[in-house]
Amino acid sequence: MVAINTINLKITRDSDIMINKKISIKDIAKLTNTSxxxxxxxxxxxxxxxKEITKKILDVAAKNGYEPNRMAVGLxxxxxxxxxxxxxxxxxxxxGAMAKVIEEEAxxxxxxxxxCSTNNNIQKGKDVIRMLSQQLVDGYIVTPMKGLEKDIQNxxxxEKPVVLIDGYFPGLDIPHVLVDNHGSAFNAVDHLLKAGYKKIGLITADLDLIQLQDRTRGYKDALKINDIKEDKRLIFKLPFDTDKDKAINAIKAFIKQQKQMDAVFFTTNYLGTMGLESIRQLELNxxxxxxxxxxxxxxxFNLYPPGITTIQQPTYEIAKSAIDLLLSQMSVDRHDISKIKLQIPSKLIERGSTTEKNRF
Amino acid sequence: MVAINTINLKITRDSDIMINKKISIKDIAKLTNTSxxxxxxxxxxxxxxxKEITKKILDVAAKNGYEPNRMAVGLxxxxxxxxxxxxxxxxxxxxGAMAKVIEEEAxxxxxxxxxCSTNNNIQKGKDVIRMLSQQLVDGYIVTPMKGLEKDIQNxxxxEKPVVLIDGYFPGLDIPHVLVDNHGSAFNAVDHLLKAGYKKIGLITADLDLIQLQDRTRGYKDALKINDIKEDKRLIFKLPFDTDKDKAINAIKAFIKQQKQMDAVFFTTNYLGTMGLESIRQLELNxxxxxxxxxxxxxxxFNLYPPGITTIQQPTYEIAKSAIDLLLSQMSVDRHDISKIKLQIPSKLIERGSTTEKNRF
DNA sequence: TAAAAATGATAAAACGTTTTATCAAAAAAA
DNA sequence: TTTTTTTGATAAAACGTTTTATCATTTTTA
Incomplete structure (x- = not known):
């Protein structure tokens, strides 16, 4: 008197498209007369x-394409x-590049x-973290922003593993991995000074991000150590939400106004490309x-003539370190990494845009 | 005789960092003397x-920051x-751009x-789909590749909602949204011909993707309709796995060899940028x-002088349509979208790289 | 040969929800 | 007043796993 229970029934339609009425562990037990x-x-x-039972079960499972229900396992x-x-x-x-590495390693x-992306919006960041913490994820890689300290500390x-990337919370012991922002900026500006440029401008975003502050400090410290007086007028903070055309116009205006300025340092990628566009529109060499x-x-920056000197962040290393750190924290031995703070060195890629001043 | 059950205990440490021993629906029931x-x-x-009980429960839930356990709900x-x-x-x-839109809309x-990314690897694609189908996701947006037909049909x-993006499976009724690859390529090549270029090369990737085939057909049809004989030597298929330096060298070799060639059409973004690098290295104008x-x-392509003419895919529209389609399929009314095939028009952005031949 | 230990298999509880079916009490209809 | 309906609340089952505790049975040890 076996209960007739139509389970699974791997129907072969067309060539091999099968309706997989999702088989469960219970079904396998029934099919193999086990528990x-x-x-x-x-x-x-x-x-x-x-041995025998093991084989039988494995066979049935494979034949029916059993896949555990992640929800049940998770619960x-x-x-x-x-x-x-x-x-x-x-x-x-x-x-994008980091996401790729992280995905592959994970x-x-x-x-x-x-x-999830925050678009630099604190509330969005909070929401996202709250959502993820609904037992949905085992660990986090987060680009920190001011205002999220409490949420992350929570x-x-x-005991949720967290690794910060591309930034950190000053004073908090939360593991992070990022490039040496201060040092990189310092070197970049120093490089400009060594190449003979004297009036160096800084174009940064008006965002309360520690990365940008560190880069700005690097700029200022490089000037100081070279006995150059900091000139407030040479620093431009682009408001955050500015749309692209407006941003380019603002940068153009700034550049046009600072006539003595002979070099400029952009603190981020997107500022750099917009800067390039601005300079092109101003027909400056x-x-x-x-x-x-x-x-x-x-x-x-590599293609655009004469080539733009950049500070290359080793995205691969940063992403790899971050995910490795996180995974090690989530592994069985649960390494304590709370004190780990990785500074990955950057690389100054010298190109034509910073040729020594006396060379032309 | 109430059983003492230390639940939750929102301990206030530091300022407000709290240890949220995850409160459950059961705990709320106990705290409110309900079920x-x-x-x-x-x-x-x-x-x-x-009303009263509702309020009481809502209050307790809010106060304790209750979040449903997604795993349990999912199960x-x-x-x-x-x-x-x-x-x-x-x-x-x-x-990247599409992911952003999709995430926001979702x-x-x-x-x-x-x-998940497939890196154009069929096995990886199969694995990824298998993994996701472990009751883990409610719907799919997939960039199709040859070899995944069966998996997607499964x-x-x-009854899993699926929308294909950036490609499709010829002959299969699976909803998809992509740019009009054939027409776009046709227009692009036609534009070159109208501008006076006669010997137009094609540089594409040696990948079995329908998008690339459609673009290649567009190229050929444009030639045909303009009574130009197709010249096999002007078509170059870059092997897929080639690394960047090798690829650039291969493209350089191809360009150098085809001396009569006066224009070239790249079928993808990354081929285009590598092509630009090649042309620069060859010091061609x-x-x-x-x-x-x-x-x-x-x-x-916008910045590089003299500006490169491109076929702009409206990433926003594509992504938006795809996610809208998917969401509508997943909504309560479960629209049948199986027959929907969206072709989003592209835009030819004319720049200096295709100036009329008699203009210089 | 009897006691102890190892082997192989399983029942049942638990994870945190949602939902069906049920039930008592109160309100409305007869 | 009695019957029916509505209201408000709940018990219990189910989703698909993992895991603890239990229990025969067989093997080993004494």
Missing amino acids: ITTVSFVLNGKGRIS RTGVSKVIGLVVETIGGPFF EKEGYRIIY LVAN IPKDLAMISFDDNEI | ITTVSFVLNGKGRIS RTGVSKVIGLVVETIGGPFF EKEGYRIIY LVAN IPKDLAMISFDDNEI
Whole structure:
């Protein structure tokens, strides 16, 4: 008197398109005349089950394309095998490249990536973190922004592994990995000074990000150490929400106004490309009329004549370190990485835009 | 005799960092002297519960920062509120831009994005789809590739909503949204011919993607309709896995060899930028020595003098349509969109690289 | 040969929800 | 007043796993 229970029924339609009425561990137990426990043990290599039964179960499972229900597993074990990636914006070369690396590395350990962008909006950041913390993800990689300190500390307090990337929270012991922003900016400006440029401008974004502050400090310290007096007029902070055309016009206006300025340092990639557009529209010669350096390397900076000197952030290393750190924290041994703060060195890619001043 | 059950205990440490020993619906029931069902009803606005009890429950829930356990909800309802985004690679401007739009739109409906890249590897694609189908996602946006037909059809057969993006499966009724590849390429090549260029080369990737085939057909048809004989030697297929330096060298070799060639059409963004690099290294003048058009617009093509004419894919429209289509399919009314095939028109951005031949 | 230990298999509880079916009490209709 | 209907609340089952505790059975040890 076997209960007739039409399970699965791998119907072969067309060539091999099959309707997989999702088979469960229970179905396998029924099909093999064993118990749920036995099937679970076999599938997870846990208990001790005889060779024959093991084989039978494995066969049936494979033949029916059994896949565990992640929700059930997640509910039972509290582990989702998903990592939350919270970045400023996924579009754009910098985070895009990192996302790729992170995904690849995570996949090797069986983790998937759920990603969210904040667009530098604090509320969005808070919302995103709250959502992810609904038992949905096992760990976080986050680009920090001012205002998210509490939220991140909460995660840490609840023993959720977190690694910050591209920034950090001053004074808080939260593991992070980022480029040496201060040093990189310092070197870049120093490089300009060594090449003979004296009046160096700074174009940055009016965002309360520690990265940008560190870069600005680097700029100022380089001037100071070279005995150059800082000139407030040479510093331009582009308001954050400015749209592209307006931004270009603002940059143009700034450049036109500062006639003595002979070089300019852009603190981010997108400022650099907009700067390039501005300089082009002003029909200024690089580096004769204006030398330039931008943070973040980019195909454009390589191609655009005469080549733009950049500070190349090693995206691969940063992303790799971050995901490695996170994974090690999530592994069985649960390394304590709370004190780990990685500074990855950047690379100054010298190109035509900073040719020595006396060379032309 | 109330059982002492230390739940939650929102401990206030530091300022407000709290240890949220994740409160559950059960805990709320206990705290409010109600039942689990009642709490669930209130939280979901379902059953009929009195004003007072509703308020009490809502208060307690809010005060304790209750968040439903997505795993439990998912297990019970079979709905994960997650969308799987399977693209070729998330790095790169095209998919990056689309991912951004998709994420934003999905978020409005309470969906999160889990993303995976295939790197144009069929096995990886199969694996990714298998993984995602472990009850983990409610719907899919996929960039199709040859070899994935069966897998995608399986999803559809199992009533999983799927929308293809940037490509399609010829002959299969799976909803998709992409640019009019054939027409766009046709127009581009026609534009070159109208501008006086006669010997137009084609540089494409040796990938079995329908998009590239359609673009190639567009190229050929444009020649045909203008009574120009197709010349096999003017077509170059770059092997897929070539690394960047080798690719540039290969393109250089091809260009150098085809001396009569006066214009060249690149079928993808990354081929276009590598082509630009090649042309620069060969010190050829654009468009005097060689005119060019590339598929996919890009900041570089706008900036690089004299400006490169491109076929701009409206990433926003494509992504928006795709996610809208998917969401409508997942909504309660479950629109049948199986027959929907959207062709989004592209835009030819004319720049200096295709100036009329008799103008210089 | 009897007691102890190892082996192989399983029942049942639990994870946190949603939802169906049920039920008592109150209100409305007869 | 009695019957019917409505209202408000709940118990219990189910979703698909993992895991603990249990229990025969067989093997080993004493």
